[in-house]
Amino acid sequence: MKRVLLVQPSLQPPGGGNGVAAWVLQALVPDHQVTVLSWRPVEIEPINRFFGTHLRPGDFNTLLVPRPWTYIPDRLPVPATLLKLALVMRYTRRVSDNFDVIFGVYNETDYGRRGIQYIHFPTYLRPRPAVDLRWYHWPAAGLELYYRLADRIAGFSMDRLRANLTLVNSNWTGAHVRRFLGVDTRTLYPPVVDPAPPPPWSERRNGFLAIGRISPEKEYERLMRILARVRAHHPDITLTIIGTWDRHTRAYFGELAALATSLGSWITIRQDLSRDAVRGLMAAHRYGIHGMREEHFGMAPAELMRAGQIVWVPRGGGQMEIVGEEPALMYDTDDDAVEKISTVLASPAEQSRLRELLAA
CATH class of the missing domain: 3.40.50.2000 (Glycogen Phosphorylase B;)
Incomplete structure (x- = not known):
């Protein structure tokens, strides 16, 4: 039985990425001692209700990013996703030595050591696709300043990102990751819950x-x-x-x-x-x-x-x-x-x- 740290900012509904993390957790808990490191507290009932998992409170431990780290980002008028990811990454490196395996389910990450990263779409691939941009991403100069701040807080190493075992959610994503990081990837399609029996x-x-x-x-x-x-x-x-x-x-x-x-x-x-x-x-x-x-x-x-x-x-x-x-x-x-x-x-x-x- 391995001591596994599962790193995911949130497992709460909605969102396909959060659903993948919930099912990764479900797959790991029968055979390993799992701790979930997250930004948001893990509330099991809505996770099971929305994603179809059957997790129980005693199945795993939890570890939250400390409140002094989350207080300001949580009160900003915008999601500040990259800033929160940077803080999660930084905190993960502080605690990673206490675990045998680090498994991140939210794109490429520097854990301070080799781990497993599941990439839905590369976080640090820039410029971002147009579909990702919102009103608060303008002007371009302001967005670049935000990138620099978040990257400085994260303090990540591209070499350590590349050293991880990299899983991707599709061959299309894998092609982007290979061009960006220059590493081999394995496509592992997200799990799809069994459907209800259909009528004719x-x-x-x-x-x-x-x-x-x-x-x-x-x-x-x-x-x-x-x-x-x-x-x-x-x-x-x-x-x-x-x-x-x-x-x-x-x-x-x-x-x-x-x-x-x-x-x-x-x-x-x-x-x-x-x-x-x-x-x-x-x-x-x-x-x-x-x-x-x-x-x-x-x-x-x-x-x-x-x-x-x-x-x-x-x-x-x-x-x-x-x-x-x-x-x-x-x-x-x-x-x-x-x-x-x-x-x-x-x-x-x-x-x-x-x-x-x-x-x-």
Whole structure:
């Protein structure tokens, strides 16, 4: 039995990365003495409810970044994610000697010694993709100053980053990591929870699900526009959006809710559902759709596909691997999406072909 330090700023819902960390913890606790080092306290009940794990309080120990370190960052009006990661990294190096194995589930990290790092997308790859940028990342000079401050606090060594065993969530992410760090990677796809038993295809709702954090990069408004146009050919389809938002994305949720109301009652937005409730909805619907461009992996599309749905994703990112890079299921533009979705909905034979392909 190894003494394992699992490093993850938060395991709390929502977020695919937090879900991966929760399932890594679930996999480790039967055979190892695990301590979770985190920024946020670990609350087991919402983790189990949202991600489908079955963790218990006695399964692992916890270690929090000290309050004097977290007090100011937690009170900033912006997420300050990079600053918090820098402090987590620095604190990890203070305690790492007490453990046999260090396992970080939030991208590349300098633990002060060799460990395991699971990379969703490289934190220190700059400039950041446009999809990551928010209003508070401007002007560029201010962003560069923030980078320098966070990097100075982290005090990381690129050589130590490269020395870690590097796991990635997709081949697409692995290609970015190899170009950035110049190291070999192993693709380990995130775990997908078993779906609820699906009814026959003919009994499923002729509707779409879109699942994920309610956040601008998910582009739910784009999905609404696309499916509103598809309804011109298939007026019985519906869209259900399942997600969770926080204080940083509340305004975006308000915009989505207003748009949904303006488009009609065929759009429903549901929040904070249990894992069992989500599994039930996935089993009850025929189709899934995802909006984030260059999604690093895409837990939502993977879960929808596992539930037997036909799923469309933007052409780009690791999500293309989920749909087997099938051209009929990847779209570049709104027009492209409308045409491909409408074609499939009009053809039972094409639906059968795609269902067999995704189930393989």
